[in-house]
Amino acid sequence: MASSVSGATQDSAVSTGNVTRVFIYLVLILFALFYLLPLYVMAVNSVKPLAEITGGNMMALPRDWTLEPWGAAWSTAQIGVSPTGLKPYFLNSILMVVPAVAISTVVGALNGYILTKWRFRGDTWVFGLMLFSCFIPFQIVLIPMARVLGLLGLAGSVPGLILVHVVYGIGFTTLYFRNYYAAFPTELIRAAQIDGAGFFRIFWRILLPVSGPIAVVSVIWQFTNIWNDFLFGVSFGGTSQPVTAALNNLVQSSTGVKEYNVHFAGAILAALPTLFVYIVAGRYFVRGLMAGSVKG
Amino acid sequence: MGFLDISNVTKSYGSVEVLHRVDISVEEGEFLVLVGPSGCGKSTLLNMIAGLEGITGGEISIKGRVVNGVHPSKRNIAMVFQSYALYPNMTVGQNMTFGLEMHGVPKPERDKALAEVAKLLQIDHLLDRKPGQLSGGQRQRVAMGRALVRDPDVFLFDEPLSNLDAKLRVDMRTEIKKLHQKLRTTIVYVTHDQIEAMTLSTRIAVMNKGHVQQLGKPKEIYDSPANLFVATFMGSPAMNIVPAKVVMEGGRPQAQVTDAEGRPILLALEQGNLAGWEGRDILLGIRPEAITDPEGADRNSHAIRSLSNLVTVTEPAGADTFVTMSLSGRDVIARMRADAAVHPGQRFDFAVNMEKAVAFDPATEERIAP
Amino acid sequence: MAEPAQADFRTRLQDWLPKIVLAPSFAVTLLFVYGFILFTIVLSFTGSKMLPKFDAWVGLANYQRLFSLPEWKIALVNIAIFASLYIVICTLIGLMLAIFLDQKIRGEGALRPIYLYPMALSFIVTGTAWKWFLDPGIGLQNVMHQWGWESFQFTWIKSNTMAIYTIVIAAVWQTSGFVMAMFLAGLRGIDNEILKAAQIDGASNWQLYRRIVIPLLRPAFLSAFVILSHLAIKSYDLVIALTNGGPGRATAMPATFMYSYTFTRNEMGVGASSAVIMLMTIAAIMVPYLYAELKEKK
Numbered sequence: 001m002a003s004s005v006s007g008a009t010q011d012s013a014v015s016t017g018n019v020t021r022v023f024i025y026l027v028l029i030l031f032a033l034f035y036l037l038p039l040y041v042m043a044v045n046s047v048k049p050l051a052e053i054t055g056g057n058m059m060a061l062p063r064d065w066t067l068e069p070w071g072a073a074w075s076t077a078q079i080g081v082s083p084t085g086l087k088p089y090f091l092n093s094i095l096m097v098v099p100a101v102a103i104s105t106v107v108g109a110l111n112g113y114i115l116t117k118w119r120f121r122g123d124t125w126v127f128g129l130m131l132f133s134c135f136i137p138f139q140i141v142l143i144p145m146a147r148v149l150g151l152l153g154l155a156g157s158v159p160g161l162i163l164v165h166v167v168y169g170i171g172f173t174t175l176y177f178r179n180y181y182a183a184f185p186t187e188l189i190r191a192a193q194i195d196g197a198g199f200f201r202i203f204w205r206i207l208l209p210v211s212g213p214i215a216v217v218s219v220i221w222q223f224t225n226i227w228n229d230f231l232f233g234v235s236f237g238g239t240s241q242p243v244t245a246a247l248n249n250l251v252q253s254s255t256g257v258k259e260y261n262v263h264f265a266g267a268i269l270a271a272l273p274t275l276f277v278y279i280v281a282g283r284y285f286v287r288g289l290m291a292g293s294v295k296g
Numbered sequence: 297m298g299f300l301d302i303s304n305v306t307k308s309y310g311s312v313e314v315l316h317r318v319d320i321s322v323e324e325g326e327f328l329v330l331v332g333p334s335g336c337g338k339s340t341l342l343n344m345i346a347g348l349e350g351i352t353g354g355e356i357s358i359k360g361r362v363v364n365g366v367h368p369s370k371r372n373i374a375m376v377f378q379s380y381a382l383y384p385n386m387t388v389g390q391n392m393t394f395g396l397e398m399h400g401v402p403k404p405e406r407d408k409a410l411a412e413v414a415k416l417l418q419i420d421h422l423l424d425r426k427p428g429q430l431s432g433g434q435r436q437r438v439a440m441g442r443a444l445v446r447d448p449d450v451f452l453f454d455e456p457l458s459n460l461d462a463k464l465r466v467d468m469r470t471e472i473k474k475l476h477q478k479l480r481t482t483i484v485y486v487t488h489d490q491i492e493a494m495t496l497s498t499r500i501a502v503m504n505k506g507h508v509q510q511l512g513k514p515k516e517i518y519d520s521p522a523n524l525f526v527a528t529f530m531g532s533p534a535m536n537i538v539p540a541k542v543v544m545e546g547g548r549p550q551a552q553v554t555d556a557e558g559r560p561i562l563l564a565l566e567q568g569n570l571a572g573w574e575g576r577d578i579l580l581g582i583r584p585e586a587i588t589d590p591e592g593a594d595r596n597s598h599a600i601r602s603l604s605n606l607v608t609v610t611e612p613a614g615a616d617t618f619v620t621m622s623l624s625g626r627d628v629i630a631r632m633r634a635d636a637a638v639h640p641g642q643r644f645d646f647a648v649n650m651e652k653a654v655a656f657d658p659a660t661e662e663r664i665a666p
Numbered sequence: 667m668a669e670p671a672q673a674d675f676r677t678r679l680q681d682w683l684p685k686i687v688l689a690p691s692f693a694v695t696l697l698f699v700y701g702f703i704l705f706t707i708v709l710s711f712t713g714s715k716m717l718p719k720f721d722a723w724v725g726l727a728n729y730q731r732l733f734s735l736p737e738w739k740i741a742l743v744n745i746a747i748f749a750s751l752y753i754v755i756c757t758l759i760g761l762m763l764a765i766f767l768d769q770k771i772r773g774e775g776a777l778r779p780i781y782l783y784p785m786a787l788s789f790i791v792t793g794t795a796w797k798w799f800l801d802p803g804i805g806l807q808n809v810m811h812q813w814g815w816e817s818f819q820f821t822w823i824k825s826n827t828m829a830i831y832t833i834v835i836a837a838v839w840q841t842s843g844f845v846m847a848m849f850l851a852g853l854r855g856i857d858n859e860i861l862k863a864a865q866i867d868g869a870s871n872w873q874l875y876r877r878i879v880i881p882l883l884r885p886a887f888l889s890a891f892v893i894l895s896h897l898a899i900k901s902y903d904l905v906i907a908l909t910n911g912g913p914g915r916a917t918a919m920p921a922t923f924m925y926s927y928t929f930t931r932n933e934m935g936v937g938a939s940s941a942v943i944m945l946m947t948i949a950a951i952m953v954p955y956l957y958a959e960l961k962e963k964k
Contacts, residue, residue: 016769016871021769024766024769024771025771027762027766028763028766028767028771028777031759031763031781032777032780032781034839035780035781035783035784035839035843036780037799038784038792038795038796038799038839039783039795041795041798041799042794042795045798053804054803054804056812057808057809057812057813058798058799058804058805058806058808058809059809060812107690107691110687110688111688111691114684114685114687114688115688118684120684120685124960126688126692127960128956128957128960129692129695129696129699129700130691130692130695131956131960132699132949132952132953132956133695133699135896135948135952135956136699136703136945136948137899137900137921137941137944137945137948138900139902139920139921139924139925139940139941139944139945140702140703140706140941140942140944140945141698141699141702141703141706142924142925142928142929142941143705143706143709143718143928143934143937143938143941144701144702144705144706144709145698145702147718148698167694167695167698167699168698168699170691170694170695171695174691185379185381187377187378187379187381188381188382188383190343190346190348190368190375190377190381191375191377191381191382191383191442192383192394193347193348193367193368193369194346194347194348194368194369194373194374194375194395195369195394195395195398195442195446196369196370196395196398196399197369197394197398198676198680198683199680199683199684199687200683201398205383205394206383206385209385210384210385224786227788228787228788228789228790229788230788230789230790230902230903230906230907231902231903235925235929244788244790244791244903245790247788247790247791247794248790248793248794248906248907251794251797251907252907252910260798260804263794263798264794264795264798266794267790267791267794267795268791270788270790270791271786271787271788271791274786274787274788275783275786275787277786278779278782278783278786279779282779282782282783285782285785285786286782286847365677366677367676367677367680370676370677
């Protein structure tokens with residue numbers, strides 16, 4: 001289902017008149033402008049001097065181009081109490097995201113493999129319980145999680161955030177790999193068993209080499225989700241907050257002059273990694289979204 | 297004790313028993329075909345021999361060793377799957393030697409075995425390709441090659457030809473038969489196609505609803521089906537089953553049937569033991585090829601009876617012409633030479649070879665004669 | 667009947683290995699999800715303030731207090747307004763764009779990614795962009811004034827009654843493209859021969875969509891509803907970034923309520939009870955949906 005979205009338009013049976021078509025194109029273009037508008041506003045105003053925003057028109061192109069807001073957002077803007085810019089928080093996000101994505105994807109792949117190819121009584125229940133965990137409002141786990149992170153000595157640290165994101169990410173990664181492996185012929189597993197390959201060998205030699213596409217989907221989904229997370233970051237980040245929490249801090253700070261241009265530059269900075277992934281591998285991103293909503 | 301012994305084997309899923317006390321003993325070099333409609337338990341039985349499904353009761357032994365609970369890879373078997381189950385990420389060569397690699401066979405030996413089998417199956421030129429680049433027939437060969445390379449005690453085939461188109465299926469059938477004649481390996485082969493069963497096997501086990509209905513040589517199964525199920529399952533077109541009544545005339549049992557217009561016809565029975573059924577109903581089974589035009593009748597038979605009846609339909613099929621008539625209210629198909637002069641609506645003198653007729657008890661559906 | 671022979675060691679290990687490998691994930695899920703849910707439920711029956719206290723059992727007092735709090739009532743009204751508008755508008759826009767895009771549109775390949783990219787952004791980024799774009803001083807209102815429309819007024823974000831609708835705008839902006847993709851996948855999945863048959867039967871385009879296509883999209887509608895409602899109830903980041911619950915507490919939502927009562931007002935018991943209410947609402951939607959999906963697959 002999902003793959004057909006990215007496929008070429010099929011031969012549609014519906015034909016439309018010229019007037020209708022003009023109207024359709026008009027609506028489609030207007031919506032495209034609507035979706036692009038905030039990005040335009042952010043981009044244009046992130047390269048203007050502050051005076052040009054407060055005294056000018058937000059939609060206008062800059063008269064004096066400047067990269068100063070970007071520099072400020074990156075390294076000197078006031079975040080909370082210290083003028084560090086977003087840089088250290090950006091690094092926190094990277095340190096958190098890479099291991100969390102890697103671990104949750106590997107675990108999800110193994111889980112999906114087991115739940116489809118080594119089925120046992122009650123496996124659907126196990127999966128159902130894991131799947132539901134993707135959809136809980138995380139408010140329900142905030143209080144005990146804070147306690148447990150404290151007990152483990154991981155409160156306010158990057159490893160703590162990694163743990164949280166792995167725990168609440170494996171439901172989705174398991175879902176992806178389970179749906180993907182479900183379509184993989186079970187006879188191949190049987191053939192490999194007769195050939196003498198064991199549990200891990202079958203995974204490593206037979207399944208993993210053909211898991212490329214779903215691994216990309218899983219990595220992109222996890223990367224986007226974890227990078228964009230705010231609730232866990234702000235709750236458990238402590239001194240190691242991720243970039244989303246820092247950006248919010250920057251924008252919401254009530255002291256001093258509101259440096260809109262710095263805010264916009266910071267927002268784009270925080271969005272760049274996921275935007276980059278979206279542009280490079282949008283197809284897989286959409287597939288991940290769909291798999292998370294419509295069943296695989 | 298045979299080479300592969302299936303003794304008293306049962307299989308249950310929860311409280312549902314799907315295989316009931318199966319007993320089959322296979323000799324070395326035999327080609328056993330398990331045939332039956334889908335859901336009869338034939339694939340389950342094959343998977344149990346392979347070790348891919350557990351055995352609920354009874355024992356399976358290979359070469360005198362009980363293999364219950366033994367890992368599939370340690371039973372020294374090889375299996376050819378319906379979908380061929382070729383590893384899509386490996387080349388043909390890697391596919392074929394994967395099993396040897398898993399068993400720790402050194403590379404030079406693997407390569408030697410591979411070269412031999414590839415030559416035998418004429419797939420040497422394909423060894424570096426991926427399965428995705430092969431045609432259906434080539435994949436089939438590779439799947440067989442993967443099994444052959446292992447040089448196992450028993451080959452298991454799970455409907456290996458059902459994914460091929462009709463012509464290729466016939467070619468591959470011959471190929472498998474040749475291979476078996478050449479290598480004299482022990483084979484257990486599952487199919488739902490009774491022609492495959494007849495042509496390939498040295499012995500057939502006809503299965504239905506988890507029971508082995510009949511176990512025997514193809515000719516036995518075809519000529520003396522144990523019951524109505526086997527009679528109608530094996531053979532195409534299926535054996536004609538005609539309700540008849542046994543009457544005595546001239547001191548010999550005769551089967552009384554009625555023609556298309558309801559007039560009684562007597563067919564003298566060859567099977568003397570049916571005398572005991574005088575006055576009772578039986579089901580008379582006659583294969584289509586036992587009903588012909590008089591000129592096409594089997595010259596060696598001494599029991600050709602003439603039967604005059606109306607022709608309802610004729611279906612020329614090239615080599616043969618199938619002619620339908622109505623006997624005792626049932627459609628009966630006769631298989632005639634292509635040039636037999638038969639026309640629908642005509643009254644025609646059919647020749648029935650009663651030597652080949654069999655009789656079943658309508659109540660138990662078991663064969664009562666011959 | 668013969669005793670089944672003892673399985674050899676490797677076979678038994680192979681039988682257990684999958685369960686052993688799956689066990690940690692399952693244990694973690696049981697503990698960190700279901701254990702924690704239980705913890706929070708228990709907590710909601712205690713008089714915990716700043717730290718969890720399990721000896722101060724107060725029964726349903728937290729829930730009574732919760733539903734007597736004006737802020738919680740505001741949050742409930744807000745979530746009702748927000749969720750219903752968000753779901754309906756996203757569905758309508760998504761369906762319309764999907765149907766329009768399905769008319770052999772030149773440039774579909776360029777338009778689709780434009781509609782979908784907001785989904786790749788953090789709600790914090792979205793909130794920041796819209797916060798300043800809707801700000802009367804520098805944003806849209808100011809732009810209109812600059813362009814000569816002096817009487818144009820757009821101060822929703824500063825208004826107690828209208829601020830909630832700005833959250834709807836930003837949230838619709840973020841997710842409607844995604845809903846479009848879901849519907850488009852549904853449309854592309856419809857057998858073209860059915861459409862051709864309907865046309866031969868004399869259906870107009872309008873009738874074709876109303877009578878054939880939209881009913882066939884039922885699964886997509888269901889998925890969209892489930893996903894959107896679950897996103898709506900969880901919405902926290904966007905509110906924080908866009909209005910921070912304000913002005914005053916005009917845009918408080920259950921998610922922001924829970925956070926502020928638990929971590930800043932030190933009324934953990936009340937916070938826990940609000941989290942339980944949120945969980946129950948989502949479970950009421952998700953559990954039947956997931957149950958049906960998993961059962962179908964079996």
